Amino acid sequence: GGIITQTPKFLIGQEGQKLTLKCQQNFNHDTMYWYRQDSGKGLRLIYYSITENDLQKGDLSEGYDASREKKSSFSLTVTSAQKNEMAVFLCASSMGQPFSNERLFFGHGTKLSVL
Amino acid sequence: AQSVTQPDARVTVSEGASLQLRCKYSYSGTPYLFWYVQYQRQGLQLLLKYYSGDPVVQGVNGFEAEFSKSDSSFHLRKASVHWSDSAVYFCAASITSSGQKLVFGQGTILKVYL
Numbered sequence: 326g327g328i329i330t331q332t333p334k335f336l337i338g339q340e341g342q343k344l345t346l347k348c349q350q351n352f353n354h355d356t357m358y359w360y361r362q363d364s365g366k367g368l369r370l371i372y373y374s375i376t377e378n379d380l381q382k383g384d385l386s387e388g389y390d391a392s393r394e395k396k397s398s399f400s401l402t403v404t405s406a407q408k409n410e411m412a413v414f415l416c417a418s419s420m421g422q423p424f425s426n427e428r429l430f431f432g433h434g435t436k437l438s439v440l
Numbered sequence: 441a442q443s444v445t446q447p448d449a450r451v452t453v454s455e456g457a458s459l460q461l462r463c464k465y466s467y468s469g470t471p472y473l474f475w476y477v478q479y480q481r482q483g484l485q486l487l488l489k490y491y492s493g494d495p496v497v498q499g500v501n502g503f504e505a506e507f508s509k510s511d512s513s514f515h516l517r518k519a520s521v522h523w524s525d526s527a528v529y530f531c532a533a534s535i536t537s538s539g540q541k542l543v544f545g546q547g548t549i550l551k552v553y554l
Contacts, residue, residue, distance in 0.1 A: 329483070365449065367530065367544040368484075415483060424540035426472040426491050431483030 327352035329432035331416050336437045340408040346401045346435045348416030354430070356423045357399040361385055362413040362434070371414075373423055374399055381423075403437070410439040442467045444533050446545035454553055455523050461516040461548050463531030472534035473514045475505055478547075479527045487529075490514065501525070523552045 329350045338344045350357065356375050360368040370383030372391035380391050390402040399416060413436050417429040443466045453459055465471060472491050476484040488499025495507040505516045514531060531545040 365546055367444075367546040369544075370541070417483075422540075424534045424542045426489065426534065428474070428486040428489065429476075429484070429542075431476075431485070433481065433483045 329416055329418060329430055331432035331435050333435060336435055338406040338439050340406060340439060342406045344403040344406055346414055348399045348432060349397055350418040351397065352418055352430060354418035354420050356419045357393065358417040358429065359391060359399065359401045360415045360417065362415055368415065371401065375423055406439040408439055410437065412437055442535050442543060444531055444543045444545040446531055446548050448548050450549045452551045452553065453521055456520050459518045459521045461529050463514045463516065463545060465512050465514065465533045467533060467535045470509065473507060474532040475499065475516050476530045476532060477527045478530065484530060521552050523554055526550055526552045
């Protein structure tokens with residue numbers, strides 16, 4: 326079976342700082358996603374990518390950049406961390422076209438805290 | 441707007457009791473429907489999914505869900521819960537609205553006590 330690895334597991338930043346989260350998958354999946362998980366709000370899509378070098382904005386893309394330089398990796402950058410921001414960022418991947426009947430495989434998440 | 445609603449933020453049941461977690465979606469067509477589970481400090485894992493056919497679908501660990509078009513619902517059930525079922529459960533719908541998208545509910549925290 327495959328695995329999705331997210332690094333780091335925990336990330337503490339300062340207000341205004343640029344922060345980068347990384348995600349690697351060895352499923353050989355075409356599509357990768359970044360979701361933000363806030364307590365009581367479910368998961369909200371930040372960016373997704375259907376192939377290497379492709380980027381598509383989700384509902385929550387403002388304040389974030391993404392990069393898919395290889396099929397196996399998808400990174401997310403918080404362009405300017407907001408004070409007291411706290412959330413979990415989940416990376417996921419799936420076979421074929423996005424948002425189809427194919428299941429998503431998720432990483433364990435990166436927990437962000439901004440001081 | 442298309443949405444997925446899980447009306448119960450928290451559910452508490454005793455071990456061995458039956459369980460129903462509710463999910464309602466707002467969409468004119470029939471979406472792909474999913475239930476995912478998130479155990480503590482882990483990512484989400486698929487429990488089951490539905491698109492067509494028998495409205496009752498079986499999943500892992502004894503979970504099942506029933507699709508109702510008339511009610512726009514996809515409720516999750518289990519006949520007898522175990523303490524290890526304590527987790528956060530998410531309902532999700534893949535819909536076509538200005539492009540395809542996957543919409544998640546807010547999640548239901550399930551606590552099973554001994």
